[in-house]
Structure formats: structure tokens, C-alpha cells
Amino acid sequence: MEGRRVASVSRRIQGPLPFDTVPNCLRTLLRTVFGGELIMASSLYFILPALGGYTLTSLYLLKNPQILHKKKRAAFHCTHISHRGGSGERIESTMEAFTHAVEQGTGMLELDCHLTRDGHVVVSHDENLLRQTGHDVTISSLNLEELPLQKDRLEVTFYAGHYSTGTDRKFTLLEEVFRKFPKMPVNIEIKEDNSLLMEKVSNMVKQYDRENLTVWATVDSTIMKKCRRTNSTMPYSFSMRRGLQLLLLYYSGLLPFVPLGESFLQFYLPRIINRTYIPEERLLKNRMVIYLIEKLTMKKSLFKHLANRGIQVHLFVCNEDPDIEAAFEAGATGVMTDYPTLLTDYLHRHRSQD
Numbered sequence: 001m002e003g004r005r006v007a008s009v010s011r012r013i014q015g016p017l018p019f020d021t022v023p024n025c026l027r028t029l030l031r032t033v034f035g036g037e038l039i040m041a042s043s044l045y046f047i048l049p050a051l052g053g054y055t056l057t058s059l060y061l062l063k064n065p066q067i068l069h070k071k072k073r074a075a076f077h078c079t080h081i082s083h084r085g086g087s088g089e090r091i092e093s094t095m096e097a098f099t100h101a102v103e104q105g106t107g108m109l110e111l112d113c114h115l116t117r118d119g120h121v122v123v124s125h126d127e128n129l130l131r132q133t134g135h136d137v138t139i140s141s142l143n144l145e146e147l148p149l150q151k152d153r154l155e156v157t158f159y160a161g162h163y164s165t166g167t168d169r170k171f172t173l174l175e176e177v178f179r180k181f182p183k184m185p186v187n188i189e190i191k192e193d194n195s196l197l198m199e200k201v202s203n204m205v206k207q208y209d210r211e212n213l214t215v216w217a218t219v220d221s222t223i224m225k226k227c228r229r230t231n232s233t234m235p236y237s238f239s240m241r242r243g244l245q246l247l248l249l250y251y252s253g254l255l256p257f258v259p260l261g262e263s264f265l266q267f268y269l270p271r272i273i274n275r276t277y278i279p280e281e282r283l284l285k286n287r288m289v290i291y292l293i294e295k296l297t298m299k300k301s302l303f304k305h306l307a308n309r310g311i312q313v314h315l316f317v318c319n320e321d322p323d324i325e326a327a328f329e330a331g332a333t334g335v336m337t338d339y340p341t342l343l344t345d346y347l348h349r350h351r352s353q354d
Helices: 002-014 024-063 095-103 174-180 195-207 221-230 240-252 287-297 300-308 321-330 340-353
Strands: 080-083 108-115 121-123 153-155 163-165 186-190 214-217 264-268 312-316 334-337
Touching: 024 300, 080 095, 080 312, 080 340, 095 108, 095 174, 108 174, 108 195, 121 174, 121 195, 174 186, 174 195, 186 195, 195 221, 214 221, 214 264, 221 240, 240 264, 240 300, 300 312, 321 334, 321 340, 334 340
Parallel strands: 080 108, 080 334, 108 186, 186 214, 264 312, 312 334
Antiparallel strands: 108 121, 153 163
16 A cells, blocks of 8 residues: 555656746746846847958958948158158258258158247258267257257167268258158158147248148048147048057957058058167067967058048058068058169159050
8 A cells, every 4th residue: 555655646746847846046047047047049140241341341341342432532642651751862851851852762751840949840850869860969958049950870770780870960840841852742641739839830831821731641540630639631641540440440340340540650660670670669679469469460451441532541660672662562552661772763764564
């Protein structure tokens, strides 16, 4: 009798338990686990097609940006840019250097400006003149007539171990450059947060009617914002921060959907670092860092997208034929050099081959 009772109980508990008999805590756990899987599966059902559609749309628009964006129409397009006026063939930032570069057929002069104590806009890369003159003084502490002459033999910053010479060692004024080369595009880098300097440059640009021929350039995004507020009609280049944002937009796939105000992207050709250009920053002396920078930044599809939107891509500073070739192969629309004759010869050779 006892055996039949045990068997009967055993048969009853072998079947599936009704859900209502499951304790509340276990019931909650089961709902969380199995319900979560259902929710996740349901979400993936919508997410994966949406992600695939986004990726395909982004790739299509990356190659065809004209669908969403009107192409910028610049007043000039240059493949040949002379860095500091061509600082490898003449003393940098002198009128002799600028004249020589123009005679060699350059399409743009690149220069930097600073303000003297008596308010003159002087063309010079450095504010402190120790490297260029041997005198440890700043341009802002001197009047124009007090500026020392540059050295008669000056090392080329982006071509270690090479020196330039020339008969002209005098610092020139920005106004003299504008006056002598009224139709020549000029890229002006503003290195210091000086509102008076920006205003004087802007006023001079307006005075000589060259707002469409003069480019604001700076690595500092704060300075660039002030330059833009001072004169918003001049074209401008990417600052360092904006350049990093550009890369993030590119790798996230958002770039084709985002409007860009800049007209120029100017960036180092990474392969010159630690070869023709020796940086002071310890981080840039690391080969792995340079390798990663090159892999992340030298993207032909990115440069082509920018070019198709009318944004010119200038890589610098290329002082040997293989570097010039590498820059154009990467997708640069223009190359910046310290040797305008070298770049002119390269362009002539390759045009004749084409």
C-alpha cells in the first residue's frame, strides 16, 4: 500500500511543473533570462539591417559627396606651395626667397606673421629670433628698424643637415609681399593669440583686395575661431583639433553627412619624420607612433572625398623626389616644399610623361 502511494507521487512530479507553482523569485529569474534573449533577438532583427544600410549609404556618399554637398569653388587651385618662400634655396621668409619661388612657378606662398613693438606685421616663422639671427630677442620687443639681419647660412628645418644661403637677409613686411605679388595666393599662419595682429592682417587683406587669395592657417582652434571672427570671408584651413574631428567623422562613417567650412587640409607627410625632419617631441621619435599616424591619416579615400567637395589637401614638407611622389600617391592635391625648383622640375617631368 505504501509502495503504491510513493509511485503515485513520483508519477505526478515527473510531468512539467505548472508555471503558477514556481516560486516568485525563480519565476522572476526565468522571465529575465528568457525574456532578455527575446528582446535582444528582436532588437538585432532591426539593428543589423539598419547598421548595414547606414554603412552602405555612408560608403556611397563618401564616393559621391556632391549628392549632399555643393562643391566649394575656390579662386585658385595650387599643386606647388613654397614653404616659408622656399627656405631651402634662399634665406627663409625674405623677399629674395618669395621672388625666387614665384619665378620658379610656385602656386602659393606659405608664411608666418608676427607683430613688432611699433605695430608692423613682419614675415617670420619664429617670434624669438635666436634660431634665425643668433640674437635671443623677440619680434614683439623690437621696433621694425631694430630687427637684426638673419644669418647668412641657415639650416633648413625640414631638411636636417642642409643649409640655405642668399644675398637678402632682411625680414620683410607682409604688406611688401602683397604689394609685389598682388595675384599670388598666400597662406598665412597665425601662431600667437594676438587680436591686434589678426586685425592688421585682415585690414591689409581687404586693402589689397585679396580676401579670396589669402588663407587663414593655424594649428590652434581658439586662434582660428578668432581669425574667423576677424574676417569670415577669407578661406581657412583645418586646425589640429578640427583635423582630429575630421578623422573621427571619417572612421565613424559620419563624414559624408557633415558640412565642412574649411577649404584646406594641411598636414605632415609622416614618412619625412625622423628622416628629413627631426622633431623635438620625444613622442614623435618613436617609430611605432609614426607608423600608426601614417596608417591612420594617409587615407586616399578620405583625401579623394575632400577633393570632391572642393577642399584642397596639402602635404608637407617634401624636399626629395620620393616624398613628393608619395604625397601625390596618397591623394594630395598639392605639395609644400622648401625647394621650389625641385618641385617645379618634378611636376614638369611628370606632366610630360602623362
